Amino acid sequence: MSKISVIIPVYNVEKYLDKCISSVLKQNMTDFEIIICDDASTDGSLKIVENYKKKDSRIKSITHKENQGLSVSRNDGMEIASGEYIFFLDSDDYIKQNVLTTLYQKIKNVDADVLYFGYEEHGVGNQDNIKRYRHKSIYPNVENGPDFFCGAVSEGNMCVTSWSAIYKNQFLKENNIKFKPHIIHEDNLFYYEVLMKANSVTSVDDFCYEYIRRNNSLSLSQRIYHEKIGSLCFIIAEIINFNKNNKHECKYYTNEYVSNLNRQLITYYKELNYFSWNKLPFTEDEELILRLATGAFYNGFFTYKLPDNVISEIKKYKDIIIYGAGKVGVGLKELLSEYDIHIRAFVQTNLKDTEKKNVSGIPLKSIDEIMNDDGGVLLIASKNYSVQMIEIAKQMKFKNIIDVSKYI
Template identity: 35%
Template sequence: MDNIKVSTIVPVYNSEEYIGGTLDSIINQDFNGFEIIVIDDGSTDNSLEIIREKLSKSTVPHQIIHQENQGVSRARNRGIEEAQGEYLVFVDSDDYITGNHLSELYNGETDFSLIQFIKREANKSSTPNYISKRLMSCQDLIKMELNMQMPFNFWQLMYKASIINENSIRFNPDYIYGEDIEFALKALSFGGEVAINNEVTYYYIQHDDSAIKTSEYRRFEIVEIFENLAEFYKNQGKDDLADLITTSRIPKAIFGNMNYFFYNDYDFDEVIAKMKELDLFEKLSRYEGDSKFKYKIRAFLLNPKIYYKTWKKFKNSID
């Protein structure tokens, strides 16, 4: 397979309802010079049969890899190892992309490029987070994410394959929540510039049975991931990024996930017990940033029960 500009990596596990549409959206790109790498991670439904049928009728270069179930991170890592493209993109098996996804991302010059996405859940759709700049340093994009001024998802990016491979960047299979943003933030730290495109070309579909929906308190794993990332940045001599993680990103992740549990009616005492077990109160108190958010954290730390009751009353008033 010569002249492969982009490798599109698709991990699959029991996605027979969606994988056909996902592959159609990838096959029908208005872009030449790409390959499709599908890693079937031990599916027990008809996913593999659908994959073979779809790709056998396509003229797009492709690889179908079948392995025993090892998890999505190892499946993506296998795709990286098999990829022959100059750049890498990732598409989840229940999402879909528009026909210009690759052409909007690819420029052959910058280390990374980024497009917009829409998240669809039930009858709701998110609003894209448009950016005024067309070119940004990787360092600035990392800082914006750590300050949550512009949080993004890893599949919004196109990655230069040489950066990923020369620096041994891989998805961490020990985690099921947050391993993808760790991958992106590590990769970006080795890059120069990111091309920014405000075209919406990726549609992220949130299903009730997704890993995030069923992970329960493992959502708090994101704290450990960011602690590891802070150490990673320190080893690179990027203490400013490590400090941002401690004083901004981790507290916001804790508070956001805590409120997620409250919003979804998790037991208050269980949430608090889990936070104490993971020493999240102390880590939450390290927040340094805007006064409004700092006030919310202080109010919670002063009396979690009163904060919860007030929050619950407010939530019920707007439901």
């Protein structure tokens, strides 16, 4: 058994991999193993790994025939790890000199399940603008995991990244702690599960890890936003279910933790054009979480917004009228304003003289007051009466009608 197993997941990182592996091999500790899992790279990463294996017998490798994601790569590495402790290292980052010896001695001295440490973040090739993140140092004191979690949340000092800690291998195996496959933000769930199950946790403020922040255009794609939203809904649901059995104090701080995740969820939701249910089928719990998180938007009716093709169809018309001046109609107006789509009027079936003549600053009229032509479109905005409203619109010879009630 070696002292530490360093697990490095690899996917198309040939530019950075040499520096990553070298930073481990240059450590003054010699009793370690490096487990590299290549996740079906299409660049020269695998060749670099094979060259290093020839030079150093401490390097083991796993090769995936198909890309399976970061979580699976880490789990596969953990499965064959023989080290007393586990250290995760992302393949485009590196570690400072002699940190393995320092961390091993400290976690061994206090016999902790987990030891957290600080890290430095900087951009590619930018050593001048370094941000430093650290845990409040409690070493050589040790706390149980839930107490450490509560303290971290209360101080706003949560370093959830899995690579900002060293873990006792036996602790992870006995508690069957693994990364959830095929999700984004997997570290958020791993961090929570580790601390809820750990009997002994300590931390130091040493800066041991160099995190390189890289711009990734994929993070702006609609597909990635879908995956991030789906992942966060899953993670929140998992944490809520786990939290049912927590002590009162930990319940409170878990709720705070979930609130932070919820804010991330809302940020991604704002960037999303339309959430396709078919792309990410939810459980009932996950759907409820998305509805609760987005309930303050668009009067709580357009949880999934409107599909791109519907927005494109509405934009074809110069004269846009919303049939339905209630909460659904107001929510629709709010949603369309984000696309710079302006509403000429709200209409309803029977407008009494005593009723107000505008809604949210938009004129409100009776539907029989509206003259319609090929350049106008009537948007049906009702949760319960859309069928009747469509029939009325057809009787009144409206040529262009779009029913948005199916997206509520």
